[in-house]
Amino acid sequence: MHTDGRPELPKTYEPSEVEPRRYAESLARGVFHEDPDPARPAFIISMPPPNITGRAHLGHGSTYTPMDILTRYHRMLGENADWLPGQDHAAIATETVLVRELAKEGLTRNSLGREAYLERAWQWRDQYGDTIDSQFQMLGFGPDWDRKRFTMDPPLSAAVIRVFVRLYREGLIYRGTRLVNWDIKAQSTLSDAEVEYEERNAKIWEIRYETEDASGSIVVATTRPETMLGDTAIAVHPSDARYSSLIGKNVILPLVNRSIPVIADASVLSDFGTGAVKVTPGHDPSDYEIGQRHNLPMPSVIALDGTMSGDVGRYEGMDRLDARKAIVEDLRSSGALVSEKDYLQKVSISSRSGEVIEPLLSLQWFCKMESLAKPAVEAYRKGKIRFVPERFGRTYENGFENLRDWNISRQIWWGHQLPVWYTPNDEVVVAESEDEALAIAERDFKTRELRRDPDTLDTWFSSGLWPFSILGWPDETAEMAHWYPNQVMITGRDIIFLWIARMVMLGLHFADDIPFRTVFVAPLVFDKHGRKMSKSLGNSIDPLDLIKEYGADATRFGIIKQMRLESQELRFDERACDDARRFNTKLWNALRFICSLEEGLPTASRLPKNDELTVADKWILTRLRETVIKITEAFDRFEFGTAADELLDFGWFTFCDWYLEASKAPGERATRASVLSYVFNAFVRLMHPIAPFITEEIWQQLPHDGATIVTASWPDPLQDLAYYDGAGGSFEAARTDFEAFIVSAGTIRNVKAEMGMGPKDRLTLDVPPGLPDWVAEQFAVHAKAELVVDAARVAGPTLAEKLATITAQAPTGLLRERYTREIAKLQSEVERGEKKLANESFIAKAALDVVEKEREKLAGYGRDLARVRDELAKLG
């Protein structure tokens, strides 16, 4: 092998050796870091901050890889491109982990005390919190690590406090007793958005309530009989004739013998169940609203720990589920139980702990949504924010309907403590600091005795500020000036409302603009059979395992290749990663071949003059130009899967299988190495955003400009590839010829095979006269059999006709068989075309060019058919 003074390249590409080395090199070069540069267009993506408890999973592949791709791509375009990383303190998720850790040592939150607990929490964060970052680095992600932010960094915490105080002073944050979602396991409230629904097999019971005057009764259905202890009414629809006589009367609550009224409320559905509903305002969201409308008492009967409490008689202290059983039995023996049936119930579940949510009344802090929501919806409707795919805009919009005020206080310690203090008289002081709180307390309430609210803020409160808090807001930084709004935000569809909407609302309110222009909604990842990936199903895939098996480049490529714009799920098939690995091997070997050319590689990446280009050169350059345009468009449109398809198609089939093979032809090839390395150099730049490592490794071996492919320029089809337009028309012809050749060459090989010619059979035929030199060369190289018998399938006129004149030394039986088969095929094509053209309405109504195309097709098939018949006749 000719090495031209270079070290010989290893035979196999070794990702595990290359990837860490190249990543470290990129870090050392500082290529991921940018400062705001108003002279260049900004391209900024804020990384959705992973939880500090997080581990990389395949979902990160589908959402984070596109961010890395886009940042790398826009950097190569010369833009002021930066990807801003960070981490989320993940309030409840982290607290859950911490409490579990403490329990192992026999400790609890309370036994430790707040201060010591938080110290432990920070220790844990410092020790384990960066795991996901190192995993991201293994995946080749190149965010601007120098700008990494954490939601609880002092400046970001200050932003959180600033926002809270401002919203409070604007009257948008208030404290009040409302029905909230209580997570018994996490011992905290949750926002509506953190509640999920699950269908479960349950029971539904019907209970009879007798009227006070013993004149009648009413039957209600319930899935939660224990809540009857908190009933304060029975509601029926106002126009329900069955119950009109009962409205206004009182009924007796069984077991506790309390008297409650029958009321009329339009929210009750007459056609569901018995048409009468028990009203428990203290423990059910819809009942709560009825209670408010009718000024009903709202007793609480379930405590924060899930046990029965309050005016609940003998059920006091029982867990709510035990109480349910006891109450059903008591109702049964008292005769009040009418029925018990199986029922498929939609249960509300905590997305944090998986525990069944208990709605209950609690004094909490809330954020009013209405005035924040309005501009956020408007920004979308006016087209200031664009969703890709578009339909997710409706998901966003729909989220704003039926929006209740946002419960923002959490009863946990890990997070941003509310900047709220109370005086001994329970007067509320909200301030940015303790000093300010004291001053206010002294001024307004004549006291310096304050206790701080122990609660912390919902984790989404701080992540809602993310796109501007990481840019230094509320300070007027250069970053805010040039990098806000961001260009793109990428997430999964599951948090469009939970997170995207909050960033838009808070961004508009505090940073005076939308936080980002485009939201790309990446598909969620499922296994290849469409099931959710989960440990219990045993079908979850760890991206680190994929990296071990295929390398990070192939892992990324494999994931990306399966992304389709309109699809909302990605059924992950590992075979795609294996394909990508083989692709990398192929490219690596193409490099080895190019580096081994006897003429050596040129010193600079330049193309020869047009008149020095061969037909094959011109062909590959036109194909390269098309590929540049296609991939550029694909990235601009978030069509990552298409980009991967195009890369594979060009890199493997066009470049390796045909161009590189053709370049093996003997003869004068002075410009060969220049074109090969030039095209390959441009190609690896196109592929770099998806596969950063191998492309760097290859690029470094080829003639190139600059220090690293990471900052190399994106191929420009108008400038770098301008040869195309200046070639006086010869390029198109070259292309047609070469493509015809491709079809023929394949056929040659196959026919030779069918003739039973072994490797040692070297039939030498004269190269037919009249062929262009380059085609003649190809015969020698490719066919080796130098036998061309079947050009009939080639529709192109120039080459095909010439090939068809070549006669073969082949067993006539085989040829006859093949020709006959070919004739049958062509005949059916001809018949189809004739039938079509004989159709008067087709001629009359179809577009002119369609008809013309059909005529040409028919003519072509007719010619081919005649030719093959002719050949067949010659065989006698």
Next chain:
RNA sequence: GGGCGCGUAGCUCAGGGGGAGAGCGCUACAUUGACACUGUAGAGGUCAUAGGUUCGAAACCUAUCGUGCCCACCA
């Protein structure tokens, strides 16, 4: 109850008003100027079903079936 996605080759999926495509798998053959394999070819499909629009539908419309997801206060 509303909304959305998806049903195309054995598998995973592209495509998209006018000749059914890719990769993997399978079969045949070839294979020392790169390729722990590669290449060329072949077999394999009533494009879920039923209607409709159209000169023409796998594609557009409607309905149905299957499947997955999101939203909603049906106790």
